[in-house]
Amino acid sequence: MSVRPLVGVIACRRVVEGHPAHMVTDKYVRTLRDYGLEPVMLPVWEDVDAEAAGALLDRLDGLVLTGSYTNVLPSRYGAERIAENTRDDVDRDAAAMTWVPLALERRLPLLGICRGFQEFNVAFGGSLHQAVQQVEGKLDHREPEGEKAEQYAPTHDLDIQPGGRLAKLFGDTRSRVNSLHQQGVDRLGDGLRVEAIAPDGLVEAVSVAEAPGFTLAVQWHPEWQPKEHPLYDAIFEGFADACRG
Numbered sequence: 001m002s003v004r005p006l007v008g009v010i011a012c013r014r015v016v017e018g019h020p021a022h023m024v025t026d027k028y029v030r031t032l033r034d035y036g037l038e039p040v041m042l043p044v045w046e047d048v049d050a051e052a053a054g055a056l057l058d059r060l061d062g063l064v065l066t067g068s069y070t071n072v073l074p075s076r077y078g079a080e081r082i083a084e085n086t087r088d089d090v091d092r093d094a095a096a097m098t099w100v101p102l103a104l105e106r107r108l109p110l111l112g113i114c115r116g117f118q119e120f121n122v123a124f125g126g127s128l129h130q131a132v133q134q135v136e137g138k139l140d141h142r143e144p145e146g147e148k149a150e151q152y153a154p155t156h157d158l159d160i161q162p163g164g165r166l167a168k169l170f171g172d173t174r175s176r177v178n179s180l181h182q183q184g185v186d187r188l189g190d191g192l193r194v195e196a197i198a199p200d201g202l203v204e205a206v207s208v209a210e211a212p213g214f215t216l217a218v219q220w221h222p223e224w225q226p227k228e229h230p231l232y233d234a235i236f237e238g239f240a241d242a243c244r245g
Contacts, residue, residue, distance in 0.1 A: 004038035005061035005243035010099070010116070011041050012068045013091040028066045028113075031223040035240040037062065044095040053095075054102050062109040062214075062243035065096055065116025067221055071183055072118055077127040084131040084182065097123050104211055109242035111235070112217030114181055120206065120217040124189025132184045132202065139200045141219075143180035152224040155179045158196050158204055158231075165207045165216055166195040169238040175231040177204070177220035184219060214242035 009029060011022035022043040029039040042056070057063065070089035074081050076097070096116070100123040103110050112120040118128055133140040143151040154176035160167050167173070185203040188194065195205035195216065208215040216239070222232035 004036060005240075005245075006059065007032055007037045007039050007062040007064060007243055008042045008057070008060045009039045009064045010066060010092065010096060011043050012066075012070060012089055013044050014089075024066060027223050028064065031226060031236060032064065034227075035236045037240055037243055039064075042095070044089075044091040046091045046094045048094045048098045050098055050102070053098050054106075057099065057102050057106055057108060060108060061245070062111070062239065063099065063103045065100075065110075065112040065119055065217070066223075067114030067116065067180075068092070070115065071130070072115070072122050072128065074128075074130060077122050077125075077187075079127060079130070082130045084134070093119070100124075104208060104215065107211075107213040109214040109239055110216075111214075111239045113223060114219060114221055117206070117217040117219045118183055118185075121185050121189045121192065124192050124208075126185060126189030126192070127187040128183045129186045130183055132182060137200060138184075138202060139179075139198065141179045141181050141184065141198070141202070143178075151180060152178045152221060154229075157199050158220075159199075160196045160205075161194055164193060164195045165214070166205055166235075169216075169234045170231050171234075172231075175229075177218075177222075177231070178224065179219075180221060181219060214239060 024041045032039040070087040096119040132138050158175045158177045192206040193209040204219045222235045226232035
């Protein structure tokens with residue numbers, strides 16, 4: 001029996017039953033297993049030690065930054081909090097901002113999803129709209145009311161930019177994706193390449209322009225029923241191939 005590549009999945013730190021807890025939503029770890037990977041949850045603390053973090057990443061074959069209901073602390077990109085931005089996870093912020101450059105130094109396959117996409121942008125010096133729906137000319141990208149199947153249904157078109165990593169994975173210029181986020185890219189991080197955009201011009205996917213390995217972060221949720229969506233499937237197939245080396 002072959003050994004599955006070991007993929008670290010960033011945890012969120014929340015209070016569960018009155019106690020601080022480190023947690024990962026099942027859909028992320030289940031999807032990684034479905035694509036032949038072995039997920040392991042990585043706990044997060046605010047006092048990250050870079051040397052220890054590097055030693056941890058040395059044991060892994062890939063790293064996933066998941067989505068979350070929390071947001072990157074606005075002070076990390078030089079902004080003041082607005083009223084609509086109410087959920088933080090400072091422990092996760094600290095871990096993500098430490099791990100991203102360390103993973104890139106190690107050429108570790110790196111996949112960011114939703115909050116992970118936003119962390120990716122901030123880690124490269126970019127900034128975020130804290131409430132995209134309030135920005136003139138932008139769509140309301142928040143999830144619709146209803147059951148999970150309705151919330152995760154494709155809701156807007158996606159223009160995939162030619163010549164990029166996403167285009168090579170998917171082989172088409174357009175798809176439709178779900179949309180469950182309030183925040184989004186304001187100023188693009190230095191060294192990031194735009195891989196896809198929404199109809200309103202909002203950046204929906206990025207990669208690291210000069211990175212030789214797999215680096216991709218997307219604003220939507222490809223982990224939701226990826227086998228039913230060719231674009232989502234292509235992303236996880238590409239990530240899994242990269243983790244297998």
